[in-house]
Amino acid sequence: MELQRADHIGPLDMFKIGIGPSSSHTMGPMVAARAFRKSIEDHCSEAELSEGDWQVTVDLFGSLSATGKGHATDGAVCAGLAGLHVRENTPDEIWATQNELKKDPWLNINGARVAFDPDKDLLWRKWRMNEKTLPHPNTMRFRLLKNEKVVLEDILVSVGGGFVEKAGALKDNSTTSDGSLPNPYNTAADFVNLVNESGKPAWQIVLENEEARGTSEAELRQELQIILDTIDGCIERGLSTEGILPGGLNVKRRAKSIYDLLQSGSAPAWTESDLRPSVYAMAVNEENAAGGRVVTAPTNGASGLIPGVFRTLKEIHGLSNETLQNGLIVASVIGALVKVHASISGAEVGCQGEVGTSCAMAAAAAVAMLGGTANQIEQAAEIGIEH
Numbered sequence: 001m002e003l004q005r006a007d008h009i010g011p012l013d014m015f016k017i018g019i020g021p022s023s024s025h026t027m028g029p030m031v032a033a034r035a036f037r038k039s040i041e042d043h044c045s046e047a048e049l050s051e052g053d054w055q056v057t058v059d060l061f062g063s064l065s066a067t068g069k070g071h072a073t074d075g076a077v078c079a080g081l082a083g084l085h086v087r088e089n090t091p092d093e094i095w096a097t098q099n100e101l102k103k104d105p106w107l108n109i110n111g112a113r114v115a116f117d118p119d120k121d122l123l124w125r126k127w128r129m130n131e132k133t134l135p136h137p138n139t140m141r142f143r144l145l146k147n148e149k150v151v152l153e154d155i156l157v158s159v160g161g162g163f164v165e166k167a168g169a170l171k172d173n174s175t176t177s178d179g180s181l182p183n184p185y186n187t188a189a190d191f192v193n194l195v196n197e198s199g200k201p202a203w204q205i206v207l208e209n210e211e212a213r214g215t216s217e218a219e220l221r222q223e224l225q226i227i228l229d230t231i232d233g234c235i236e237r238g239l240s241t242e243g244i245l246p247g248g249l250n251v252k253r254r255a256k257s258i259y260d261l262l263q264s265g266s267a268p269a270w271t272e273s274d275l276r277p278s279v280y281a282m283a284v285n286e287e288n289a290a291g292g293r294v295v296t297a298p299t300n301g302a303s304g305l306i307p308g309v310f311r312t313l314k315e316i317h318g319l320s321n322e323t324l325q326n327g328l329i330v331a332s333v334i335g336a337l338v339k340v341h342a343s344i345s346g347a348e349v350g351c352q353g354e355v356g357t358s359c360a361m362a363a364a365a366a367v368a369m370l371g372g373t374a375n376q377i378e379q380a381a382e383i384g385i386e387h
Contacts, residue, residue, distance in 0.1 A: 005186045009336035010210050011220065011329050015227045016162045016296045018086045019094060020288035023300040024138050024345055025064060025071035028158025030094075033058070033080025035164065036142040036154050040109050043152055044144075049112030052146045056081060056107060056116040058123065059141040062134050063347040064158070065124045070247060072291060074098060077140075078118055081107055091292055114144075135167035137347035160345030160354070161298045161335075181209045188337055188378050195374035202368055202377055203326040206333060224325040231284070231295050231307045238283025245289045255283035276315075281308030298335040298344045301351055302358035306331060309362040319369055327365035334361045334381045360384035 018027035040049075040056075058077055060068055068074060078098040079089075086094070098118055101107075105117035115121070136157035144152040155167040183198075183205045185191040195202050210220050239259045245251045258279045261267045267275060281304030288294045288303050297306040310327060313319055319327075335344065338357045343349045363384035364377045372380070 004340050005184075006191075006333070006336040006340045007181050007183065007185050007209055008213075009332070009339060010213065010215070011206065011332040012215070012223055013163075014161065014296070014298050014332040014335045014339075015224075015328055017227065017230050018162050018294060018296055018300065019076075019091055020291045020294050020300050020303075022071040022346075023162045023296045023298075023303075024158045024160045024347060025068055025073050026076045026291075027086070027162040027296070027300065028138065028160075028164050029060075029064065029068075029073050029140060030076035030080040030084075030086065031162060032140050032154075032156040032158065032164045033077045033142070034083065034085065035080075035156070036144075037081050037083055037107070037109060039152060039154060040114070040144055044110065046111040049110055049114060053148075054112070054114045055121065055145045055148075056114055057121045057143045057145065059125055059143075060123065061125045061139040061141070063137040064140060065126070068124065074118060074122055077122060078116075081116060086293070095291060136345075138345070139167065158345075160343060160348070161296050161339070162300075163339075181212050183209050186340065188334075188381070191333055191337075192374045192378050201326070202333070202374055203329040206329045221322070221325050224328050225321060227295055227328065228310075228321065228324055230293065231310070234287050234292065234294050235280050235283045235307055235311060237292060238285075238287045239279070241286070241290075245286060246291065247289065251289075253286050255279055255286050258282070277308040277312040279308075280311045281305055284308070297331075298339070298357055298361065299346065299354045301346055302354040305355065305358040306362045306365065309366055313366060313369060317370070323369050327369040330368040330377060331361035331365040334364045338385070356385045359387075 020026060060073060064073055075095055075098040078101050079094040082097045082101070084094050084097060101116060101118050105115060106113040107116045136159060138158040140156050142154045142156065143150050157165050157167050159165055183194050185194055191205065194205050198205065207217055207220065211217065238255045240256060242253055242256050245253060258275060262272065262275055262279065284294060284304040284307045288300050294300055294303045297303045310324055314324060335357060338344055344354055344357050346354050360381040363380035367377045367380040
């Protein structure tokens with residue numbers, strides 16, 4: 001049974017390095033495709049795959065079928081099936097995979113060749129508004145066939161934020177702890193009470209849980225710093241790149257020109273405090289739209305807010321890397337609560353749901369990084385998601 005308690009979703013679950021433009025329609029399908037490839041590797045040896053005609057097919061349903069072309073879902077699936085990884089391969093390498101497979105429609109799995117032609121074997125199933133039988137709006141079916149007979153099948157759903165689940169997996173949304181964590185919580189009230197009663201900072205509560213889950217403080221902070229460095233790199237690329245964004249709508253990048261205006265001192269003084277966090281967020285959003293490397297916060301569609309807030313607070317207050325790491329830890333609590341009790345998937349709650357969650361996460365983190373109490377952290381998150 002898959003536990004769906006907030007205290008079982010950690011900072012490294014919530015903040016993941018990925019590629020744009022969508023965590024649910026791009027990252028999720030790539031993760032799912034890579035997972036299916038791993039299933040093939042585990043189930044079939046080179047000798048088995050070398051006998052007979054083997055083929056992989058992929059069916060995209062629901063929202064993935066309806067909007068997947070615009071979100072590069074097909075390219076992401078191709079990259080995942082080819083074994084590419086967002087942290088090990090560049091965006092250019094990832095996006096080149098689909099064309100390479102069209103020219104040479106074979107996957108190299110366990111040293112054997114398995115047929116996969118993106119034009120024939122990746123199928124966009126017709127969208128139906130009454131498609132209530134789907135386990136989720138973002139549903140994928142992966143099949144491995146031998147001599148046209150199904151040998152292996154996985155039905156996976158992309159639930160937002162780069163999270164992927166098996167269709168029909170049982171979930172336990174009860175408030176009962178399984179006893180495996182020192183600081184169990186499943187609501188905001190639980191978390192606030194834990195912080196207040198323990199006298200510990202909010203981030204320490206999560207850190208102790210992560211250590212119980214097998215991740216030491218040093219390991220967690222090392223990974224969180226990689227996340228922060230990736231965010232900074234994304235901002236810098238967005239602030240230095242001009243041109244037209246992909247998608248066919250001829251949308252022009254604006255972050256660089258606005259940032260240059262701020263740096264020149266030509267912008268009215270009263271706009272500085274509003275424009276600076278906004279231009280950092282815009283830089284990330286444009287990188288995401290261009291299929292670049294971003295961090296889910298909690299999704300790709302909402303990936304600009306936390307970078308905008310964190311970069312601005314760092315510049316104004318000189319926040320240390322450790323303080324920024326603590327901010328990510330606290331932000332992850334809010335994201336986990338929304339994921340468990342509502343959703344962070346735009347296909348389920350709309351893009352406003354993603355952005356509202358990110359706003360709440362950023363607000364909570366800002367208060368925590370500036371020394372606020374647990375109650376103030378909760379209030380900031382509530383204001384953020386409410387407005």
